[in-house]
Amino acid sequence: MTEKGLTAARFGPPSSRSRVRRADKALVVASAVCLALVVLAMIGPWLAPYSPSAITPNANQGFSSQHLLGTDTLGRDILSRLLVATRLSLLGPALVVLTSTTLGTALAIASAWFGGWFDRIVSRVVAVLFAFPSMLFAVLAVAVFGQGLIAPVIALSIAYIPYFARIGRTVALRERYLPYIEACKLSGFSGWRICLWHILPNMASIVRAQATIGFGSALVDIAAISFLGLGVQPPSAEWGLMVSSGRSALLAGSPQESLSAGVMIIIAVVAFNVLGERMAKRSEER
Numbered sequence: 001m002t003e004k005g006l007t008a009a010r011f012g013p014p015s016s017r018s019r020v021r022r023a024d025k026a027l028v029v030a031s032a033v034c035l036a037l038v039v040l041a042m043i044g045p046w047l048a049p050y051s052p053s054a055i056t057p058n059a060n061q062g063f064s065s066q067h068l069l070g071t072d073t074l075g076r077d078i079l080s081r082l083l084v085a086t087r088l089s090l091l092g093p094a095l096v097v098l099t100s101t102t103l104g105t106a107l108a109i110a111s112a113w114f115g116g117w118f119d120r121i122v123s124r125v126v127a128v129l130f131a132f133p134s135m136l137f138a139v140l141a142v143a144v145f146g147q148g149l150i151a152p153v154i155a156l157s158i159a160y161i162p163y164f165a166r167i168g169r170t171v172a173l174r175e176r177y178l179p180y181i182e183a184c185k186l187s188g189f190s191g192w193r194i195c196l197w198h199i200l201p202n203m204a205s206i207v208r209a210q211a212t213i214g215f216g217s218a219l220v221d222i223a224a225i226s227f228l229g230l231g232v233q234p235p236s237a238e239w240g241l242m243v244s245s246g247r248s249a250l251l252a253g254s255p256q257e258s259l260s261a262g263v264m265i266i267i268a269v270v271a272f273n274v275l276g277e278r279m280a281k282r283s284e285e286r
Helices: 003-011 014-047 078-114 116-130 134-145 150-176 179-186 191-202 204-227 239-245 247-251 256-285
Strands: none
Touching: 014 078, 014 256, 078 116, 078 150, 078 191, 078 204, 078 239, 078 256, 116 150, 134 150, 134 204, 150 191, 150 204, 179 191, 191 204, 204 239, 204 256, 239 247, 239 256, 247 256
């Protein structure tokens, strides 16, 4: 075999190697952006140059050395509000994903393990929940419990359970009938121990990937709810609320508030979606 053939056999075609490098770069960049957003959510209030609620006479001021991203219609520093809003903007989706992933994965494992009538009931309930849009759940929850962050989080958590339950059930069913599960049962292990110590760890990678993708979807939903005025209320700072409150200034030729918050939403959603897709692809390759 020629030297070129040996190189191709060992490392694969150049085109495939370049695609892998690009994919790895996308994974690294997405991971770095997600990590930066999480760190920003923790330390953002301490980085803010001004108080996010401090009102000044300089309303709708453009970019300047004093206000790097300008000011809003009340003269508040947009950069300060954007930094403080990161915590609240990421907290809601995190609670939604944590709750729905936990409950959905638990339902998936129980459905795959017990099967029979229990599996049929869970499948019917999941199918019914799939028929209701997540935003409809959120609007109904706000109508019943009032505006704020808690009601949309509870509603979206319920709405997202079917997605994790359906995907988790498929993976759990595949694990359920593998030979090592039968070996564990013959060894006298209890069903709880098998589910928690064997099935759950083996489906953790796909669950993490779907949770990461779900985080981006939940972020968009919560931002949309706040944009409609049904979620976080003023004077709190949240990305969706900032997009909404900056609409009047946008029409007046001062788009900095809506534009800045919208860019942050886009960056966060794209980063978490890319990270989740790469994680899912790697879990499939294993």
